[in-house]
Amino acid sequence: MQRRTQVRLTQGLTLLLAVVGMLFLIASGSAAHPNLRANESSPSPGALLNSSPARVQLVFSVESQGLVPEQSFFWVIKESGLSVVALGQVDLSVADRNVMAVTLPHLDPAVYRVKWVAVSLSDQGFSEGSFSFAVAGQ
Amino acid sequence: MKKVSFGLSIVLTAIGLGLLFVGAAFGHPRVETSNIADGAVFNLTQVPGQITLTFNEEIDPKRSVVYVVRLQGRRIADNGNLFIEENQMTIGVNALDAGVYQIRWIAVTPDDAGFSEGTITFAVHFDS
Numbered sequence: 001m002q003r004r005t006q007v008r009l010t011q012g013l014t015l016l017l018a019v020v021g022m023l024f025l026i027a028s029g030s031a032a033h034p035n036l037r038a039n040e041s042s043p044s045p046g047a048l049l050n051s052s053p054a055r056v057q058l059v060f061s062v063e064s065q066g067l068v069p070e071q072s073f074f075w076v077i078k079e080s081g082l083s084v085v086a087l088g089q090v091d092l093s094v095a096d097r098n099v100m101a102v103t104l105p106h107l108d109p110a111v112y113r114v115k116w117v118a119v120s121l122s123d124q125g126f127s128e129g130s131f132s133f134a135v136a137g138q
Numbered sequence: 139m140k141k142v143s144f145g146l147s148i149v150l151t152a153i154g155l156g157l158l159f160v161g162a163a164f165g166h167p168r169v170e171t172s173n174i175a176d177g178a179v180f181n182l183t184q185v186p187g188q189i190t191l192t193f194n195e196e197i198d199p200k201r202s203v204v205y206v207v208r209l210q211g212r213r214i215a216d217n218g219n220l221f222i223e224e225n226q227m228t229i230g231v232n233a234l235d236a237g238v239y240q241i242r243w244i245a246v247t248p249d250d251a252g253f254s255e256g257t258i259t260f261a262v263h264f265d266s
Binding site for chain 1: 165166200201203205207212213214218242244246250251252253254255
């Protein structure tokens with residue numbers, strides 16, 4: 001009688017652990033892909049700026065080991081003519097490796113696109129996206 | 139005399155149009171050949187160990203890149219071993235499982251910083 005209860009308990013516990021484990025896997029699987037934290041990035045997506053920004057900085061939500069510096073980049077592109085004005089890279093001075101940045105040259109009044117690609121070191125999760133901002137004329 | 143100038147104007151117009159086309163192509167690289175065609179389907183044993191994209195013009199090795207992404211789960215499937223020289227980019231591919239994959243390239247010209255990007259999608263299935 002006691003043994004049967006023990007077996008049931010063990011079975012129940014195993015099932016519970018399996019479910020928790022699977023949930024954890026699912027949660028970590030989706031969290032692994034880098035996500036742009038738009039509200040912490042500058043310029044913010046869609047911003048209309050009065051003057052040329054000094055730099056572009058993108059902040060990501062990414063797992064503990066951060067972004068792969070050799071595979072994570074962004075391109076600042078002038079929309080008319082599609083020419084690259086700057087290439088952003090992982091900021092190695094940030095310990096979490098979740099920031100990409102670049103110092104910009106002076107930008108003429110125009111619309112610019114930031115195209116980013118981010119790869120997480122922990123599990124090679126790939127994500128990409130783009131947003132635009134504009135520098136207004138004087 | 140009139141005929142000559144008419145002929146000349148046709149030639150000049152043709153040259154002008156030719157220059158326009160060259161100007162349009164110049165600056166925005168496109169893939170001319172790839173050893174994996176868009177839409178290709180491979181057996182596991184047939185998948186090339188590396189992917190080579192040849193562009194219509196020189197590309198900048200510092201600002202150009204290519205990724206191979208397994209679409210299910212969106213994880214990198216290349217080995218990160220990227221080599222770019224003149225108008226070619228080559229990347230090594232890990233041993234692939236069955237699935238759908240996308241080659242995603244971004245290319246920038248070295249002289250006038252023209253940007254372009256594109257994708258090539260292919261599938262790998264088990265031998266039957």
